[in-house]
Amino acid sequence: MLQLNLHPAGRHFLQIPGPSPVPDRILRAISYPTIDHRGPEFGALGRRVMAGIGAVFKTKQPVVIYPASGTGAWEAALVNTLSPGDAVLMYETGHFATLWKKMAERLGVVPEFLGLPGIEGWRRGVQADVIERHLKADAAHRIKAVCVVHNETSTGVTSDIAAVRRAIDAARHPALLMVDTISGLASADYRHDEWGVDVTVSGSQKGLMLPPGISFNVLSPKALKASESARLPKSFWAWDEIVDMNRNGYWPYTPSTNLLYGLAEAIDMILDEGLDNVFARHQRLAEACRAAVRAWGLEIQCVEEACHSPVLTGVMTPEGVDADRVRQLIYEHFNLSLGAGLGKLKGRMFRIGHLGDCNELTLMATLSGCEMGLRLAGVPLRASGVAAAMSQLQASTRPAARAPAH
Numbered sequence: 001m002l003q004l005n006l007h008p009a010g011r012h013f014l015q016i017p018g019p020s021p022v023p024d025r026i027l028r029a030i031s032y033p034t035i036d037h038r039g040p041e042f043g044a045l046g047r048r049v050m051a052g053i054g055a056v057f058k059t060k061q062p063v064v065i066y067p068a069s070g071t072g073a074w075e076a077a078l079v080n081t082l083s084p085g086d087a088v089l090m091y092e093t094g095h096f097a098t099l100w101k102k103m104a105e106r107l108g109v110v111p112e113f114l115g116l117p118g119i120e121g122w123r124r125g126v127q128a129d130v131i132e133r134h135l136k137a138d139a140a141h142r143i144k145a146v147c148v149v150h151n152e153t154s155t156g157v158t159s160d161i162a163a164v165r166r167a168i169d170a171a172r173h174p175a176l177l178m179v180d181t182i183s184g185l186a187s188a189d190y191r192h193d194e195w196g197v198d199v200t201v202s203g204s205q206k207g208l209m210l211p212p213g214i215s216f217n218v219l220s221p222k223a224l225k226a227s228e229s230a231r232l233p234k235s236f237w238a239w240d241e242i243v244d245m246n247r248n249g250y251w252p253y254t255p256s257t258n259l260l261y262g263l264a265e266a267i268d269m270i271l272d273e274g275l276d277n278v279f280a281r282h283q284r285l286a287e288a289c290r291a292a293v294r295a296w297g298l299e300i301q302c303v304e305e306a307c308h309s310p311v312l313t314g315v316m317t318p319e320g321v322d323a324d325r326v327r328q329l330i331y332e333h334f335n336l337s338l339g340a341g342l343g344k345l346k347g348r349m350f351r352i353g354h355l356g357d358c359n360e361l362t363l364m365a366t367l368s369g370c371e372m373g374l375r376l377a378g379v380p381l382r383a384s385g386v387a388a389a390m391s392q393l394q395a396s397t398r399p400a401a402r403a404p405a406h
């Protein structure tokens, strides 16, 4: 017989940087009956979602919603805009940037992978000046796209996308700008239109607080134009039919009806709180988390002050301490899941997610679990990170906005 106890007392703390906890309101919305995706009620749902999602991306351009994980939306961005053998510039910020580059190679485009050697590049944001230099050297305009990750989930580094746009403009280069904000959306400020992004890629299970299963491409007129002549094979991912049918709230195939109920609810929740309040809440929690790590005397993976992620914090364990063992102890003793070190950082760090449906006490419980687990693992801590985070939160607290009392 299976001896796993999947339901220990109390609630599980899912503090990985995606999937993030799904709020009850969204779970309830997802439990509505599945309806006819060609019927009139579905059209109303589709139009409602389409009308609301643009605000979250800060765009007036078409948003394509796929019944797929984020990886599918990565593929969609590439196959809709590029042709076999096209050169693309990609930038190595961490594990997710590396996976996107591997995908580009498998699809038959030719990425040039910029970045610093070893793990140095995995501690910093995209260096826009390096991109600018490469584009200026490409007088023949062989490079068709620049692809960067906005919030690198493997490291906790958020890059300056407006600076990448300025670099492309300064080089007077026609390359498309494609940005993965799968884990940044609805947690870190993001502006598809203002930053002149041609294709934004995102997903449902991070800042949007939904289960995994839907993902997004946001287009620009230039990206749509490129898709008319791009020759990589595409069918399921092709934008033209989806964009056309979405105008009336429908899809060319069966969409994820129940996740779209959840998305409508998530959009309401995010816009009710106010996007700027959502971003400020994430910044505040991230600062308190960093105060804890510094008090412990441990190193934060991101070394650039301006690039600390509001979504997650990467915590390096001291030399000789296996970060995966620390995570395992924390999971077994305190029913708390943390993110593992990925790729080059396996065993060297763990990741604390503080995104989506997260507040002060969620973070404090998480930090308590981390602190106890670090001590159990025998990691010498300089001081209490929990105390440091409490002081920080206490000093910056305001009463939560609520509906007026009657």
Ligand SMILES: *Cc1c(COP(=O)(O)O)cnc(C)c1O
Residues within 6 Å of the ligand: 018, 069, 070, 071, 072, 096, 149, 151, 152, 153, 180, 181, 182, 183, 203, 212
């Ligand atoms: C989660 C994530 C992905 C992968 O998305 P899946 O939904 O797992 O396919 C890609 N890029 C980033 C930055 C992510 O955080």
